[in-house]
Amino acid sequence: MNAQRAAWLFLAPALLVLGVFFLVPVIAALVLSLTDYDLYALANIHNLRFVALQNYWALLQRPLFWSALGHTVYFVAVGVPLSMGASLGAALLLNSPLARCKPFFRTALFAPVVTTVVATAVIWRYLFNTKYGWMNYVLGGLGIHPVDWLGDPHWAMPTIIAFAVWKNFGYNMIIFLAGLQAIPPDLYEAARIDGASAWRQFRHITWPLLGPTMLMVGILTVSGYFQLFAEPYVMTEGGPLQSTTSVLYLMYDEGFKWWNLGSASAVAFLLFVIMFGVTVLMLKLSRRGHHADGEPA
Amino acid sequence: MTPIAAIDRRRRLLRGMLMAGLMAGMPLLGSCARPAADSRVLTLWTVGREGEAILMLLPDFERAHPDIHVKVQQLPLTAAHQKLLTAFAGGSTPDLTQLGNTWLPEMVALDALEPLQARVDRSAVVRLDDYFASIWATNVIDGRLYGVPWYVDTRLLFYRRDLLKAAGFDAPPRDWAQWRQMLAALSDARRHSWGILLPTNEFEQLMSLALQQPDPLLRDGGRYGNFESAGFKRALAFYVDTFRLHQAPAITNVETGNPWSEFGRGVYAFYLSGPWNIGEFRKRLPAAQQDDWSTAPLPGPDSGGTGIGSAGGSSLVIFRASKHKDAAWTLIEYLSQPTVQQRFYDLLGDMPPRRSSWEGGALRDDPKARAFREQLEKARPTPAVPEWERIATEMQLVAARAVAGELTIDQAAAEIDQRVDQILEKRRWVLDHPRPAAERAR
Numbered sequence: 001m002n003a004q005r006a007a008w009l010f011l012a013p014a015l016l017v018l019g020v021f022f023l024v025p026v027i028a029a030l031v032l033s034l035t036d037y038d039l040y041a042l043a044n045i046h047n048l049r050f051v052a053l054q055n056y057w058a059l060l061q062r063p064l065f066w067s068a069l070g071h072t073v074y075f076v077a078v079g080v081p082l083s084m085g086a087s088l089g090a091a092l093l094l095n096s097p098l099a100r101c102k103p104f105f106r107t108a109l110f111a112p113v114v115t116t117v118v119a120t121a122v123i124w125r126y127l128f129n130t131k132y133g134w135m136n137y138v139l140g141g142l143g144i145h146p147v148d149w150l151g152d153p154h155w156a157m158p159t160i161i162a163f164a165v166w167k168n169f170g171y172n173m174i175i176f177l178a179g180l181q182a183i184p185p186d187l188y189e190a191a192r193i194d195g196a197s198a199w200r201q202f203r204h205i206t207w208p209l210l211g212p213t214m215l216m217v218g219i220l221t222v223s224g225y226f227q228l229f230a231e232p233y234v235m236t237e238g239g240p241l242q243s244t245t246s247v248l249y250l251m252y253d254e255g256f257k258w259w260n261l262g263s264a265s266a267v268a269f270l271l272f273v274i275m276f277g278v279t280v281l282m283l284k285l286s287r288r289g290h291h292a293d294g295e296p297a
Numbered sequence: 298m299t300p301i302a303a304i305d306r307r308r309r310l311l312r313g314m315l316m317a318g319l320m321a322g323m324p325l326l327g328s329c330a331r332p333a334a335d336s337r338v339l340t341l342w343t344v345g346r347e348g349e350a351i352l353m354l355l356p357d358f359e360r361a362h363p364d365i366h367v368k369v370q371q372l373p374l375t376a377a378h379q380k381l382l383t384a385f386a387g388g389s390t391p392d393l394t395q396l397g398n399t400w401l402p403e404m405v406a407l408d409a410l411e412p413l414q415a416r417v418d419r420s421a422v423v424r425l426d427d428y429f430a431s432i433w434a435t436n437v438i439d440g441r442l443y444g445v446p447w448y449v450d451t452r453l454l455f456y457r458r459d460l461l462k463a464a465g466f467d468a469p470p471r472d473w474a475q476w477r478q479m480l481a482a483l484s485d486a487r488r489h490s491w492g493i494l495l496p497t498n499e500f501e502q503l504m505s506l507a508l509q510q511p512d513p514l515l516r517d518g519g520r521y522g523n524f525e526s527a528g529f530k531r532a533l534a535f536y537v538d539t540f541r542l543h544q545a546p547a548i549t550n551v552e553t554g555n556p557w558s559e560f561g562r563g564v565y566a567f568y569l570s571g572p573w574n575i576g577e578f579r580k581r582l583p584a585a586q587q588d589d590w591s592t593a594p595l596p597g598p599d600s601g602g603t604g605i606g607s608a609g610g611s612s613l614v615i616f617r618a619s620k621h622k623d624a625a626w627t628l629i630e631y632l633s634q635p636t637v638q639q640r641f642y643d644l645l646g647d648m649p650p651r652r653s654s655w656e657g658g659a660l661r662d663d664p665k666a667r668a669f670r671e672q673l674e675k676a677r678p679t680p681a682v683p684e685w686e687r688i689a690t691e692m693q694l695v696a697a698r699a700v701a702g703e704l705t706i707d708q709a710a711a712e713i714d715q716r717v718d719q720i721l722e723k724r725r726w727v728l729d730h731p732r733p734a735a736e737r738a739r
Contacts, residue, residue, distance in 0.1 A: 044408075
């Protein structure tokens with residue numbers, strides 16, 4: 001009893017902070033999402049109407065919400081594997097005993113993560129300019145027609161994905177590098193003595209032992225990529241033809257541009273539900289995969 | 298003496314000097330603070346480039362009014378709208394601000410602005426009959442005046458005189474038929490030259506064409522969209538046809554890169570834009586090319602409608618919460634003086650909203666500004682509803698889909714009306730439910 005009270009006492013400061021800065025705002029946002037809080041309500045609170053789930057219902061009927069969700073899922077589905085692949089590849093290269101100048105490359109590959117999005121986006125916008133960009137200049141040298149990277153609705157999202165992957169892969173690379181360094185070298189030694197090829201070493205030692213790291217990186221990256229905002233905000237302003245408008249971008253427009261805070265809160269909760277679902281699914285799948293691998297051993 | 302003791306002594310000396318400095322500074326600081334507390338400190342927010350120019354105009358004002366000190370905060374255009382609303386929500390509005398006239402109805406709906414009619418009536422400087430009527434009208438909501446126009450903006454044609462002449466046209470177009478003819482003659486897909494540049498993510502161009510029509514853009518007192526009217530469809534069809542006939546590239550302003558040098562190289566013969574580009578073209582095009590370009594009033598659907606365009610720009614408004622309204626009005630009067638407005642134009646190229654300001658200084662004999670002067674007399678205000686900017690944005694999003702060939706003109710017009718009616722739902726409810734305070738408070 002006494003020990004329990006002491007435990008609560010120790011927890012109290014953390015709970016208080018969490019309650020004030022997390023729980024209360026979340027509940028307030030949930031309540032807000034059930035109202036039509038907007039400019040008129042800001043002027044006079046009597047103009048506030050309780051609309052129950054109408055914000056959600058209106059969103060689900062709005063083509064822009066579905067297309068924004070589609071763009072976000074597209075970004076996640078293509079961007080996350082690419083990003084993790086690039087991170088893992090770079091980590092393997094850096095971890096290789098053959099690699100030289102490791103500290104230099106580690107810093108160089110990590111540099112995009114710590115530079116600001118806005119500054120790098122401006123440079124990328126120049127690189128991918130249709131007429132003057134280096135990208136089309138190089139392609140032109142190979143005899144390929146110029147591509148309207150940021151102006152063509154079909155190419156804008158791939159360009160954004162490339163930018164995001166380049167910008168973010170360094171962070172996961174560091175985590176993977178730590179994971180790789182934690183694998184005991186005697187396992188590789190034993191495998192080499194047994195005559196295992198480099199690929200088989202990767203497949204049967206590196207891959208399974210990197211599993212937990214992979215799961216964590218996967219979940220972090222997916223939830224990060226679902227919150228796509230800064231890249232389209234700086235590079236395309238959600239265009240062309242709203243082809244790079246993500247769910248978060250829609251929320252920003254609704255909430256801060258048009259001041260429909262009720263509807264914007266509804267967007268936020270829908271995105272939360274989706275992200276929560278995807279994370280749970282990933283955890284479930286990984287647990288099942290783990291059992292299948294673990295059982296025979 | 299040991300080295301450590303020496304360091305210690307030096308440190309003590311340094312601390313002593315610091316303390317002495319602070320003590321000596323105290324009364325000095327105090328003497329600085331006292332007059333500031335007595336005199337009135339006005340906070341003025343500016344949006345975009347105007348903030349830099351106004352810093353040059355303020356010293357004269359502060360010399361004439363030593364008891365008023367003006368603190369200028371410059372907001373970037375992209376963040377200004379959000380910042381104004383947040384400031385209102387948080388009760389931290391400035392004394393006065395520059396406010397774009399499409400944002401004015403919003404601030405009025407919030408009841409954030411001070412009505413100004415009484416002050417104008419008493420003023421010897423701000424005289425209603427000297428202002429361009431439509432610009433003044435954008436500051437009047439439900440019969441009450443809330444702002445004084447500061448500078449004006451209307452969109453019209455910049456054109457390459459030499460290219461038109463080479464194609465056999467001696468004068469710029471007066472109506473749409475002539476305009477279409479010139480666009481056709483000046484566009485050549487093989488040489489990558491286009492008649493005109495109309496960035497597909499800017500609504501001002503289509504809006505200007507739509508304002509030329511007799512039909513209003515909203516109906517029933519701003520309760521519903523009126524985009525399925527014959528007039529709007531005519532404007533939309535002309536706009537979309539310009540792209541379909543390959544007389545304008547379907548690109549956004551993010552991809553235009555450097556429109557000024559491309560205009561100079563003859564990639565575009567026309568450019569539908571605003572007054573600030575007079576300065577840009579003067580600065581960016583070589584001296585030898587300065588005679589090759591000029592400005593012309595926007596061609597009308599027929600020759601009677603030439604020079605009708607949108608009445609845009611910014612006003613100066615005083616917030617209701619301000620404690621220094623008289624001082625704020627003094628500043629507005631100062632900035633409304635014709636001589637000050639002429640200096641403002643020299644600094645920035647922002648065009649003055651009153652006729653007497655056009656009668657002197659650099660503007661009087663400037664041939665490139667003449668078209669603006671002509672058009673300002675005929676400009677038309679945009680609908681004064683708080684939702685206007687969102688409506689115009691949706692209009693342009695749908696229009697861009699029509700440009701891309703996804704929608705026909707009729708479908709696009711119907712789609713705009715549907716979206717606009719949805720946006721205006723709350724407005725209809727607020728207008729049609731005059732609230733009996735007791736019942737709704739429940």
